Amino acid sequence: MFKLWRIAVRDLGRNKRRSALTLIAVMMGLALIIALHAFEMGAIQGSIDDNIRIQTGHLQVRAESYEEDKVSLKWEDLLEEPQGLAAQAQSLAEVRSAAPVLWASGILGTVEESVGVRVYGIDPLSEIEAPFREGLVAGEFLAPDDRGGVLISQRLANNLGLAVGENVSLLVNTSGEQPDEATFTIRGLYDSGFPAFDEATIFLPLAKAQAFTRAGERASAVVALLHDREEADAVISALSAPGLELLTWRDLNQLMVEGMNSAMGFLYMIYLIVLAIVAVVVANTLLMSVFERTREMGILAALGMKGRQIMTMFLMESATLGAIGVILGVLLGSLGVYYLATVGVNFGDMMADVASTEIAYGETMYARFQWADTAVLSLVCWIIMLLASLYPAWFATRKEPIDALRAL
Amino acid sequence: MSVIEMQDVTRVYQIGQVETRALRGVNLTIEEGEFTAIVGPSGSGKTTMLQLMGCLDRPTGGRVHINGQDVTRLNPNKRADLRKGTIGFVFQFFALIPGLTAYENVELPLLLSGAKKAGRRERVNELLEAVGLSDRARHRPDQMSGGEQQRVAIARALATHPVLVLADEPTANLDTENGRQIMEIMVRLNQETGTTFIFATHDPRVIPFARRVVEVRDGKVTENSRHA
Numbered sequence: 056m057f058k059l060w061r062i063a064v065r066d067l068g069r070n071k072r073r074s075a076l077t078l079i080a081v082m083m084g085l086a087l088i089i090a091l092h093a094f095e096m097g098a099i100q101g102s103i104d105d106n107i108r109i110q111t112g113h114l115q116v117r118a119e120s121y122e123e124d125k126v127s128l129k130w131e132d133l134l135e136e137p138q139g140l141a142a143q144a145q146s147l148a149e150v151r152s153a154a155p156v157l158w159a160s161g162i163l164g165t166v167e168e169s170v171g172v173r174v175y176g177i178d179p180l181s182e183i184e185a186p187f188r189e190g191l192v193a194g195e196f197l198a199p200d201d202r203g204g205v206l207i208s209q210r211l212a213n214n215l216g217l218a219v220g221e222n223v224s225l226l227v228n229t230s231g232e233q234p235d236e237a238t239f240t241i242r243g244l245y246d247s248g249f250p251a252f253d254e255a256t257i258f259l260p261l262a263k264a265q266a267f268t269r270a271g272e273r274a275s276a277v278v279a280l281l282h283d284r285e286e287a288d289a290v291i292s293a294l295s296a297p298g299l300e301l302l303t304w305r306d307l308n309q310l311m312v313e314g315m316n317s318a319m320g321f322l323y324m325i326y327l328i329v330l331a332i333v334a335v336v337v338a339n340t341l342l343m344s345v346f347e348r349t350r351e352m353g354i355l356a357a358l359g360m361k362g363r364q365i366m367t368m369f370l371m372e373s374a375t376l377g378a379i380g381v382i383l384g385v386l387l388g389s390l391g392v393y394y395l396a397t398v399g400v401n402f403g404d405m406m407a408d409v410a411s412t413e414i415a416y417g418e419t420m421y422a423r424f425q426w427a428d429t430a431v432l433s434l435v436c437w438i439i440m441l442l443a444s445l446y447p448a449w450f451a452t453r454k455e456p457i458d459a460l461r462a463l
Numbered sequence: 464m465s466v467i468e469m470q471d472v473t474r475v476y477q478i479g480q481v482e483t484r485a486l487r488g489v490n491l492t493i494e495e496g497e498f499t500a501i502v503g504p505s506g507s508g509k510t511t512m513l514q515l516m517g518c519l520d521r522p523t524g525g526r527v528h529i530n531g532q533d534v535t536r537l538n539p540n541k542r543a544d545l546r547k548g549t550i551g552f553v554f555q556f557f558a559l560i561p562g563l564t565a566y567e568n569v570e571l572p573l574l575l576s577g578a579k580k581a582g583r584r585e586r587v588n589e590l591l592e593a594v595g596l597s598d599r600a601r602h603r604p605d606q607m608s609g610g611e612q613q614r615v616a617i618a619r620a621l622a623t624h625p626v627l628v629l630a631d632e633p634t635a636n637l638d639t640e641n642g643r644q645i646m647e648i649m650v651r652l653n654q655e656t657g658t659t660f661i662f663a664t665h666d667p668r669v670i671p672f673a674r675r676v677v678e679v680r681d682g683k684v685t686e687n688s689r690h691a
């Protein structure tokens with residue numbers, strides 16, 4: 056078997072240019088797939104991570120009747136004792152941080168213009184709000200007892216020509232039938248890195264938001280961050296109670312996960328097309344090799360080599376070529392992934408256009424190494440190469456020794 | 464005991480609509496230890512006869528016996544097995560495997576027949592010495608002359624102690640001196656080992672080496688003579 060393999064390997068070296076071109080085809084094809092996959096998965100995982108960090112948290116506890124689309128502020132749709140619930144969640148070992156949040160819809164107005172916004176009533180001291188605290192680019196962050204301050208994004212400030220210290224009017228829906236309006240002073244400007252989110256989101260301290268919307272002590276949800284997001288289901292069972300709806304990051308990012316899944320379906324089609332092209336190149340190379348070595352096969356057959364041994368020899372040749380190509384492809388692909396993981400691809404405002412308030416897309420997307428997927432893709436590539444070489448190998452065994460020797 | 468027995472053997476090739484009758488009823492018996500030349504002009508059927516004797520092909524009609532066994536209707540695997548242990552081949556174009564060294568080429572039939580490593584080493588060295596190429600063992604075919612390659616081919620043909628060695632125009636691509644050397648080696652090995660040698664040729668210079676000459680014309684044996 057080893058000698059067969061040696062013959063196969065030496066055959067590869069005989070037509071170096073052709074072997075090299077085939078190797079390049081395998082290497083480029085696999086590298087492209089690995090880099091594309093790592094980038095797509097990085098973008099998906101990054102977006103989900105960002106969405107968790109900026110918007111959804113790992114877990115949300117809401118009133119069962121709460122309807123997210125309506126941003127309802129009716130008392131029956133809100134959590135009655137959000138602080139107690141947050142404290143209960145916080146006491147669980149799996150929970151890193153938990154805090155109540157009140158969501159309202161409103162219209163932010165200046166003298167000249169007004170825009171629709173989502174109003175977040177937050178606990179300014181909570182770790183949940185760290186991305187905005189860290190993303191502060193001007194002024195100060197909100198204080199829990201601030202009764203007249205608002206935090207808006209730099210992007211919104213630029214759009215409306217506003218600066219820190221200036222006043223804006225804010226009209227919000229309330230738990231009653233009539234909306235309410237008040238004037239707030241801009242305390243600070245933040246930049247979360249997610250244009251679509253920034254353009255439509257402003258923050259008030261929770262107490263002020265509750266008072267402004269007449270929600271009493273109530274909140275729309277308790278948002279929790281976990282040490283390990285895979286523990287979300289365990290936390291759900293610990294917090295579960297009648298009248299409450301508990302949602303994990305999977306439920307909260309369903310739209311994104313589903314969207315990404317269909318994107319992956321499309322990508323898998325591309326992978327298949329690339330691999331099919333590689334397979335055709337490999338099959339062609341081996342077929343050429345079979346034609347060129349008709350004489351050699353005649354000699355081997357004359358020496359008593361059986362058809363299946365000749366087939367094994369060709370499959371070994373393909374397996375060796377494939378293995379080298381796969382190793383080079385993984386190396387090249389990893390280099391590509393390294394570049395895409397460190398430098399990333401900056402889409403600028405383009406992503407803001409496709410992003411929505413429900414899905415956070417940053418301006419720059421990064422790849423992430425996918426070792427398990429890379430191993431699977433490499434194995435699939437190698438197996439496809441072997442399958443592609445089955446026909447040439449079978450073709451080689453079809454020749455009668457007498458026909459092969461006629462090439463002498 | 465006869466090594467080869469051909470009884471009324473015919474071989475017809477059908478290429479498209481054209482039918483070529485390469486052999487037209489050949490009857491021939493070759494005894495063990497013979498050194499036989501099959502002579503005749505190109506297209507007379509010499510190579511076809513060798514291919515049938517070597518189980519590389521099957522006759523259209525008649526019967527071929529090798530070492531007493533009827534091989535006429537053996538399947539490809541059985542024929543491969545028979546070739547592996549019983550028959551050695553020397554071809555016109557120094558048919559060595561290009562990627563392998565002289566040593567490895569000679570070793571190949573032993574590997575295919577499942578010989579142990581130590582036994583293989585001993586046999587290959589013995590044969591390379593017999594053909595005067597011990598110092599070329601590590602050379603690949605493209606590093607050897609035509610004569611040297613043909614000597615390696617002879618060593619390879621004898622590797623598994625075959626009953627029969629078939630050589631198709633073994634000197635056709637060699638100069639006079641190398642051709643003579645090849646014939647001398649074959650004669651010597653025939654005498655030393657008792658292996659039956661049959662070679663096809665149309666080179667009048669090598670015919671005198673044969674102790675028996677079978678002449679073939681138009682697919683028939685026309686003369687069958689023995690020399691002292």
